[in-house]
Amino acid sequence: MEQDIFRALADPTRRTIFEKLAAGGMNASALREGMAISQPAMSQHLAVLRQAGLVREERQGRFINYEVDPDGLALIAHWLAKYRAYWPARIDALKDLLRDMDQ
Amino acid sequence: MEQDIFRALADPTRRTIFEKLAAGGMNASALREGMAISQPAMSQHLAVLRQAGLVREERQGRFINYEVDPDGLALIAHWLAKYRAYWPARIDALKDLLRDMDQ
DNA sequence: ACGTCAGATAAGTGTATGCTTATGTTTATT
DNA sequence: AATAAACATAAGCATACACTTATCTGACGT
Numbered sequence: 001m002e003q004d005i006f007r008a009l010a011d012p013t014r015r016t017i018f019e020k021l022a023a024g025g026m027n028a029s030a031l032r033e034g035m036a037i038s039q040p041a042m043s044q045h046l047a048v049l050r051q052a053g054l055v056r057e058e059r060q061g062r063f064i065n066y067e068v069d070p071d072g073l074a075l076i077a078h079w080l081a082k083y084r085a086y087w088p089a090r091i092d093a094l095k096d097l098l099r100d101m102d103q
Numbered sequence: 104m105e106q107d108i109f110r111a112l113a114d115p116t117r118r119t120i121f122e123k124l125a126a127g128g129m130n131a132s133a134l135r136e137g138m139a140i141s142q143p144a145m146s147q148h149l150a151v152l153r154q155a156g157l158v159r160e161e162r163q164g165r166f167i168n169y170e171v172d173p174d175g176l177a178l179i180a181h182w183l184a185k186y187r188a189y190w191p192a193r194i195d196a197l198k199d200l201l202r203d204m205d206q
Numbered sequence: 207a208c209g210t211c212a213g214a215t216a217a218g219t220g221t222a223t224g225c226t227t228a229t230g231t232t233t234a235t236t
Numbered sequence: 237a238a239t240a241a242a243c244a245t246a247a248g249c250a251t252a253c254a255c256t257t258a259t260c261t262g263a264c265g266t
Binding site: 207208209210211212213214215216217218219220221222223224225226227228229230231232233234235236 | 237238239240241242243244245246247248249250251252253254255256257258259260261262263264265266
Binding site: 002003006007009010012015019022068070073074076077080082083085086087 | 105106109110112113115118122125171173176177179180183185186188189190
């Protein structure tokens with residue numbers, strides 16, 4: 001849901017978590033390192049991100065590996081595409097990126 | 104600021120307002136039509152969207168014309184581009200769109 | 207100058223949200 | 237079986253947020 005996505009990303013702590021996961025999947029304890037956040041808080045944030053489709057989890061024995069879920073990003077991209085008429089022409093990075101994807 | 108953008112879009116009413124403006128600039132009274140929202144509420148929402156760089160205003164006599172500010176969308180596009188590695192390959196609409204822009 | 211209209215701002219209120227501490231649940235280790 | 241580790245859930249609390257009513261500001265028409 002669009003609502004869940006934007007609500008999830010409205011919190012700076014959750015954006016930080018998401019950013020960390022984008023650099024590579026890891027478990028909740030690893031995510032907490034250097035973050036001054038309690039274990040329950042992290043768990044709650046991950047639940048929100050998961051509900052939004054931005055993060056998915058995979059049990060690995062006693063650990064749970066969290067990683068970026070492309071579905072969430074796709075929803076944002078889709079939302080953004082609706083307003084393409086207003087994108088400034090100078091977003092060249094985006095063009096380059098999609099040129100890469102075409103190969 | 105990234106924070107302002109996501110916070111602004113987290114509210115469904117503000118997304119509706121933004122969507123309406125994307126179809127064409129208009130003043131606050133016109134925006135309220137068919138929206139069951141008070142005048143102060145609309146004014147406050149527009150202030151948040153403006154602060155986020157998603158909307159800009161232009162005085163026209165007694166009216167103020169509000170319209171989509173491309174700068175805000177550019178910020179989102181920039182944020183999204185950071186996670187391009189995770190975009191699913193099937194976002195074809197986006198590819199088509201940028202192919203259009205290249206012409 | 208006066209009233210009116212478009213919109214902003216102020217102050218108050220209920221609810222949502224992010225945190226805390228405490229406890230539950232699941233899996234591995236011994 | 238018992239303990240410990242990784243994480244989830246529950247309950248309570250303080251703050252943020254979106255709304256309301258009331259008032260203010262600025263621009264126009266007469």
